[in-house]
Each structure stands twice: as structure tokens, then as C-alpha cells.
Amino acid sequence: MELPVVVGVDGSKGSLQAVDWAAAEAERSNRALRIVHASLWEHYEGIRPEISADRPSEQVFAENLVATAQKRATHLAPGIEVSTEVRAEEAVSALLEEGTEAALLVLGPRGHGPIAAMLLGSVSLAVAARARCPVVVTRGEPLHRPTGGRVVLGIGSTTGSTAAARFAFEQARSRGCELVAVRAWSFPPSENMPYPLVGGDQAGMYRQQAEETADRVLGVIAGDYPEVAVERKLVAGTAHQMLLEEAAGAELLVVGAKRRHAAIGLQLGRVNHAMLHHAPCPVAVVPEPSGSAHPGHQETT
Template identity: 70%
Template sequence: MELPVVVGVDGSEGSLQAVDWAAAEAERSGRRLRLVHASPREHYAGMRPRLSEGRPSEQAFAENLVAASEERVHRQAPDVKISTDVRPEDPVTALLEEGTEAALLILGPRGHGPIAGMLLGSVSLAVAARASCPVVVARGAEPNRTSAYGRVVLGIGETTGSTTVARFALQQSRARRCELTAVRAWRCPPYENMPYPLVDGEQTRAYRQQADECLDHVLGVTARDVTEVTVRRKLVQGAAHQALVEESASADLLVVGAQRRRGVVGLQLGRVNHAVLHHAACPVAVVPEGH
């Protein structure tokens, strides 16, 4: 059975952004859309006031919230098939479990968290750092979220898993009928860390060439799979997170990869992904390498 697009809903403004983005994605891909609300407060439903029909008020609130999100999707994408669920669990636990049977998890940049003004909500950060499927945080201004720029940006890292991430970015570009900009940032390390002595000009050329070869490898392996996408290469000297945040200003989606190490507990994002999730001007897709 084809895996669905799953979106977490909590009624916040960020959640509504995620629902809209997920509806468009489900319509593009022809996949089912699954709306999920999770709250540990449901465990204490028996202690909360009950409505006349015997349901706890918290449960009724959750069901109404999901129903409102479903109606929102119907208005935007009437042909998308929808399923819903209200789960009496911690949101991170519930969404990570949903991700094991999802093509894509969509989240808002901020929910109803306890810390006002956070750049990224704790639930979105935790899920993006641990999910087994690609996660999209639907952040950014409306033009970026509604595909106004016709451009997907791919950040290419060091590892061979970048080919998996590149395939995801190419598929997104094909579905959107837009171009893909593949970005590889590079830097010259301090002279004393060089494996062999080079003068400054040779050192710069060597590391630029190394970055260029990395781009060649990743795009050479993956571009054969999706031939109808226009791919533009971009080498940038400097910090990767700064380059990707700048590129995101005129992008509809920024795609980055994340390694998942077995047995490692906690967040598995890395400095670059952490930075773009907090500061990118467009939605960010975090794709597990090897997914």
C-alpha cells in the first residue's frame, strides 16, 4: 500500500501552515493525507469535565481541531483522500511512530509550546532530528511556502548518503516542474591541517576542485534517474549553513540530509541542519541518508 503524507496538527498558526503545505504535497504526489493530533493530556481525560454526550472536553476539543483541519484541506485540495487520528500520547512519540509508515512527515515551525518566540518548536526539532522518513518543517513567508519561486535548493554534504538526499530533491523538483539548484559549500582549512604543503593559490584550487568533484559524483549518480529536471550547480566558498540560508530566500524548498546512527540517543541533526531549521526563509526537508 502506498504510504501517506502525515501532518501534525495542533491548531496553532504554524500547524495551519503545515496543513496547507501538506495538502499541496498530497495533491502533487497523489498520496493520501493523514492528519494527526497527539496530546498526553488525553491520558487524564477521566479527570477533566465531560460534555453532555459523555466525552471528555479535551477529547472533543481535539476532534474538533482535527475536523477543522480536514475541512481546510477539502477547501484547498478537494480530491485528496484524508484520514485522521487523535492519539493520547506525547506528540514526539506519536509522530515518530507515524513516520515509520509515512512517505513524508509535515510539521509547522512552532506550535503551542511553553516558550513564546522560539525560532523552532521543540516538537518539530525533535521529530526532524530522529524520524526515519523525510520531515518537512513548513517555515518561511507565504511566497516560499506556496511555490512562488519555482526553485528547489539541495545542500550537498560530505557523505555518500547525499545521493539519497539528491534523489528526494530531484523528485520534488520534477513534481513541481521547477529547477533544482545543487549547492556545495567549501572552505580552505588552516595551513597546518593540510595533508601536504601547498602555497595559498594551490591550496584554494585543491579544495575547490574537491568540492566540484563531490558535486559531480552526487549529481552523476542521481541525475540519470530524473532526466527532465534542470539542475544548476553552485560552489560556494564559506560556511555551509550561511550559504544555504542565503539560497533559501528565493526557494520553495531547501533539502538537506541527516545521518541516523543506530544506538545513538537524542538529536541527530548536525550544526548545518540545526541552523537551517531555525533560520531558513523557506520550508526545509530533512531527509535521512539511506532512507
């Protein structure tokens, strides 16, 4: 049985954008869509709706919310199977549990309370950091294109795993678009010194290491997706700057995240944090299995 696409909703504009993205993804991937609202979401975000005589109960409010999201999804993608669930528990815990039986989780970038003033809502950040399945945070404005487009993959140092790369290839194939694989490289701070590296060209050596990393990741997978056009970019500079530039106008940015320990969850490095807070397009955070880090390589995602 195919795992569903799960989208978390809270009634905010951002969660409606997440519903749109999730419905399109379910249609492309021929999966069912599951719409989930955790009834304590408002409490987690630090607000509680005002209760008045003419206001429906919290349960009715939640049921109306998911029904509205379901109607929106079926209007956008009439052929998909859509189910809804209202869970009487805290949002992060509910969504993390949903993620154990999901192909991916889709969330909006903000809540609808005081937290909305922040760059990324607390629920989305916590779920992206700890989920066992890929998490997509629907940043940026929706793109409307008949053809073309691209998916951007950030290649970090988790060279023992290809989970993020495979997810990116799948996304590019389902969308019929190009995959741009970006590997940024730079001098380690300790070697930015006013004297040359003994035995050769510093820039050439670090560029070669970046090229070898990209080859390891792409070489394992590219042959499984002959229909996907791949552009490989080796760029000198910081990873977060290069990825933000490449993400402009992209349909999706894909990054991997290392799993360190079950109690800790995913280690969202500084690059992933930057993408989740500032990327101009939706961001997919794909968990990499434990032990995938390549010894001797500095983390970039």
C-alpha cells in the same frame, strides 16, 4: 500501497501552515493525507488549556481540531483522500511512530505555548532529529507563484548516499521547477595559515574536492530526471551562510542528515540546526542510511 503524507497538528498557526503544505504535497504526489494530533501535545509544550464549565473535554477539543484541519485540507486539495487520528500519547513518540509508515512527516515551526517564543518548537526539532522518513518543517511565508521557482539542495559530505538528492529531484519534478544544488567549501581551520600549501594552490584543491563531491551525488541521479533543470553552485564560504542565502525565495530547502545509531537517531549537525532555526523557506531533513559518510570528508550538514 503508497505511503501517506502525515502532518502533525496542534491548533497553532504554524500547524495550519503545515496542513496547507502537506495538502499541496499530497495532491502533487498523488498520496493520501493523514492528519495526526497527539492529545498530550499541550503537556509536552509546557501548557495545559484552561478547563471551564463551557469548555469541551480534551478529547472533543482534539477531535474538533483534526476535523477543522481536515476541512481545510479538502478545501485546498479537493481530490485527495484525507484521514485523521487523535492519539492519546506524547507528541514526539506518536509522530515518530507515524513516520515509520509515512512518505514524509510535515510539521509547523512552532508550538502555541511558551515554546512559541523560541525559533523552533521542541516537538519539530525532536522529530526532525529522529524520524526514519523525511521531515518537512514549514518555515517562512507561503509562496504563491503560477510558474517558476526552485528547490535548493545542500550537498554535504554524505557522498555514499543520494537520499537527500533524490528527494530534492522528486520535489523539483513534481513542482515543475529548477533544482539548485549547492556545495560550499572552505579551508579547514588548521590550514588557514600565513604560509602557502606545499605543492600547489590551496583554493584550487579544495574547490576541486567540492566539485568531485557534487559530481558524485548529482551524477548518480540526474539521469533519472531529465526534465529537471539543474544549476550546480560551488561556493566558497560556510555552508550555513551559503544555504541561507540560496534559500531566500525558494520553495523548499533539502538537506541530508546522518543516522549514527538507532538509539541516537539522526545526527543533526550545526548546518541542519541553522537551517531549521533560520531558513526563510520550508526545510526538508532527509535521513541518510548508516555508513553513508565518505571517509576523510568533513561534515557540512
